[in-house]
Amino acid sequence: MAIDRKRQLKPGPAGKTAERARYIQLMNQGFNNAESCRMLGIGRKTGSKWRNGYRYKDPKTGRVYTYPAITAVREQSDFISARYLSEDERITIADRLRSGQSQRSIAAELGRSPSTISREIRRNRHTTGHYRPHYAEKKARLSRQRPRTGKIAQSPKLKKFIQDRLDRWWSPALISRQIKKAFPHLPRLHVVHETIYQALYIRGRGGLRRELVKCLRTGRDRRKPNRSIARRSSRFAGEVLMISDRPQEASDRSVPGLWEGDLIMGTQNRSAIATLVERSTRYLLLVHMPGNNRAEELRDGLIKALDPLPAALRKSLTWDQGSEMAKHAEFTAATGVPVYFCDPHSPWQRGTNENTNGLLRQYFPKFTDLSGYGPQHLAKVAAHLNNRPRLTLNDDTPAERFARLLNIHP
Numbered sequence: 001m002a003i004d005r006k007r008q009l010k011p012g013p014a015g016k017t018a019e020r021a022r023y024i025q026l027m028n029q030g031f032n033n034a035e036s037c038r039m040l041g042i043g044r045k046t047g048s049k050w051r052n053g054y055r056y057k058d059p060k061t062g063r064v065y066t067y068p069a070i071t072a073v074r075e076q077s078d079f080i081s082a083r084y085l086s087e088d089e090r091i092t093i094a095d096r097l098r099s100g101q102s103q104r105s106i107a108a109e110l111g112r113s114p115s116t117i118s119r120e121i122r123r124n125r126h127t128t129g130h131y132r133p134h135y136a137e138k139k140a141r142l143s144r145q146r147p148r149t150g151k152i153a154q155s156p157k158l159k160k161f162i163q164d165r166l167d168r169w170w171s172p173a174l175i176s177r178q179i180k181k182a183f184p185h186l187p188r189l190h191v192v193h194e195t196i197y198q199a200l201y202i203r204g205r206g207g208l209r210r211e212l213v214k215c216l217r218t219g220r221d222r223r224k225p226n227r228s229i230a231r232r233s234s235r236f237a238g239e240v241l242m243i244s245d246r247p248q249e250a251s252d253r254s255v256p257g258l259w260e261g262d263l264i265m266g267t268q269n270r271s272a273i274a275t276l277v278e279r280s281t282r283y284l285l286l287v288h289m290p291g292n293n294r295a296e297e298l299r300d301g302l303i304k305a306l307d308p309l310p311a312a313l314r315k316s317l318t319w320d321q322g323s324e325m326a327k328h329a330e331f332t333a334a335t336g337v338p339v340y341f342c343d344p345h346s347p348w349q350r351g352t353n354e355n356t357n358g359l360l361r362q363y364f365p366k367f368t369d370l371s372g373y374g375p376q377h378l379a380k381v382a383a384h385l386n387n388r389p390r391l392t393l394n395d396d397t398p399a400e401r402f403a404r405l406l407n408i409h410p
Helices: 013-028 033-040 044-052 087-098 103-110 114-124 133-143 156-167 172-182 193-201 210-215 294-306 328-335 347-360 375-386 398-408
Strands: 054-057 064-067 258-265 272-278 284-289 316-319 339-341
Touching: 013 033, 013 044, 033 044, 087 103, 087 114, 087 133, 103 114, 114 133, 156 172, 156 210, 172 193, 193 210, 258 294, 258 347, 272 294, 272 347, 284 294, 284 375, 294 328, 316 347, 328 339, 347 375, 375 398
Parallel strands: 258 316, 316 339
Antiparallel strands: 054 064, 258 272, 272 284
């Protein structure tokens, strides 16, 4: 979201009212005080005073003034979005209706869609059946009031379904799809994933327990503004096969046996777990790395993980240019699996693996020591993710898809 560096607000109280209304909107969307103030171009102390309220003592008179925290700002017609009809437009509509003009001609005069004029007359006309502009303006304002009770808060059945799945660390997108399967004949219970996020992020919307944000993959209780990707300083050196050398068939996910790999790092990069994901099935293998000689451990761990598979299911491995793959030639000699390296600072070239690593961070949070997780625990985590339905697999599980490949290529 862009920063409002040039705030074209009217001077005086109206400008402050608009700023405060925007501040409340940003806070309700899940931004913290610092982010909201940065976007508005105001000081962080000002935002804190608006959010928490403050007391001010006049040094001359000694009088103490108390300013309560702002929770709602009265909407003013000068600052309503252009997508809404203004009071002047409603007066024009009433005048033209009295003169006998059609709704299409009124729409053409105001530069609006005919359906907009039709809805306005149908929704906001007086109980007598006549269209009265000031009554319509008041009715429209009341219908825009927030917060409204969310769809999830209105349905205990839907709320329980979502909370149970969040407790199992399912993503809101996955839960949204499963709702349609669980309640195919109850469309009133169908919600998109954004509705679930808002029920978690926005205060006052109600619905879901606040602590359930810890079950999200990021674990954040607010949205995070987009920032540039942190660039690594280390690269793999030497003669290597680059991703551009990879056969054309590797770009087709219908071809089995193409793997992507990476490390997830523990606190201070002193511990690591290697992850392997098969591109066509999203099947996951985790490699235990307890020691400090990362290159040799990774070589041995990859050989142990991939060597038992049939040759048709281990055609290639794609990795980034990290020094942990210094023994890639020895790995290839032992398994016959060529290693292709991504371009520098291009994690999207291993998108399947990057997405899986994000899922794994729910089980292995950042800044934790990963050396304490043994092979049995890693196998349990991998089985948990391999039995999780995926949208890219039409809600099949990676374990189901990989089992079919093993039956085809025993």
